[in-house]
Amino acid sequence: MTPDPKTRATAKIRVNAAGKSYSTEEGALDALEDCTFEIAANEVVSIVGPSGCGKTTLLWAMTGLHPLTAGEITLDGVPITGPHPDIGIVFQDANLLPWRNLDANIRFPFEITRSRPDEAWIRHLLERVGLGGFEKRMPRELSGGMQQRASIVRALALKPSVLLMDEPFGALDTFTREDMNRLVEEIWMETHTTIAFITHSIEEAILLSDRVIVMTGRPGRVMNIHDVPLPRPRDAEVMASRAVFDLTNAIKADIVSGQVAHRAQNGNGG
């Protein structure tokens, strides 16, 4: 029923020569330059790179909320020019509305789009992430992990075909984080939603992704793309394998060389 995730014939998202320069008080700041890659339908792609290399900038451009200054990003072949109902976003700090309880937070997307909530789907998602029975709780009464799970439910509520996640678990402790990684893996295995996932954790990237995109230092470009040909679910045994070890080192080396190149370039260019 669900297409084979390994088929990359159809590009779900195409990032084409994407560039973004911010105008700041000190003049133009190039955050992203000539960045090109594709994400296939049903694929999970992680984006890693040195801090400040433009990962968040890139993801926001994919959401259509903060447009590029050069190049374009297409969704199913159509340029993204504004917010798109087919794209779900998971924010870094859950970003729940503190004046609404869990249930009302999850209904927020339906209110804004004036669509009828799919009750069965909501209930299924809540049970899936282990939040059944917490519907009446206010966000401040939920732990950080629970808040982030709630925000994943919210992001999936409208059944988007693409999920964009910007360091969603960066603020969580290691154990909660592993838990959340498993959850994302499970959700993907159920829904096969196309996922673009920004992270600072190489382990997280390998655990979740079909491919890992390594970016150079600012202005960010694609430095290298690593395939992750590992079976799913990627349990502890898989994650302890030689292949994962080698891949981790290769990605690390890429990030370091990207940083070095970036420094050299900045040193020469002034």
Add this chain to the structure above:
Amino acid sequence: MASSRKTRGRGPDGQLANMSAFAARSGRSTQTEVVVIVSVAFVIIALAELLLRAMEVPHYVLPPPSAIGAAFLTDFPHILPHLGHTLVELLGGFAIGASVGLILAAVITQFPFVEKIITPYILLLVTTPMLALVPLLILYFGFGYTPRIIAVALASGPMVMINSATGFRRVDSAKIDLARSYGATTLQIFWKIRAPMALPMILVGLMIGAIFGLLTAVGAEMVGGGFGLGNRLTTYSSMIQMPQFFAVIIILSVLGTLIYVIFFLIGKKWASWEA
């Protein structure tokens, strides 16, 4: 112990008026507190009664609580219509002032330049006692409701406006981005993000505005015109009817307390997510 109590519920941004008043408290501690507060009141009233009687203080200097209680019961039918007048002025003026203040705050905060220009004038309105304008307003509009309602509106409106503006200014771009990611319209962003986010500060503004309105209404009644609780105060004191005078004072403090309690309860219901 006292210090842990103090720091609880204080916002990190060091706002002047924080929302700790709306913070949800455990039921039991509130109950004990109420019992203690009421007991203290009883003790004070009993002590005052005993002292005033023992020292044989004349009623026209300071009437004992029992005399005030008796005056309250016998004269209440006479005072009641005046309470009605004061309420009309308070509610009328507050409704006008609060609506204008609220709408102005919501609109002006969307235009930073306009806001910068207007804010000093609003501050001027906040800091000038509107009571001072009442003689002039009476000159223009006579001794009826009109000058009083205008004074109440002028006193409460700027208070509501300045506090609400603080609330509306608290933009959280991530939450607005969230709404926009679902294609929210400007109006939806206002009603579903900006307004709820501003609500705690709006409630603070409404509470302070209402208290200022009460102050101004009573003050205006004392300046001129033959009706209202403020007018009763001047009348009773000029006729040296001190028990009645204090009965009116008690009604006024109940009114003020009621304003506080109403907004406290609204805040607890709708704004306790903060703090």
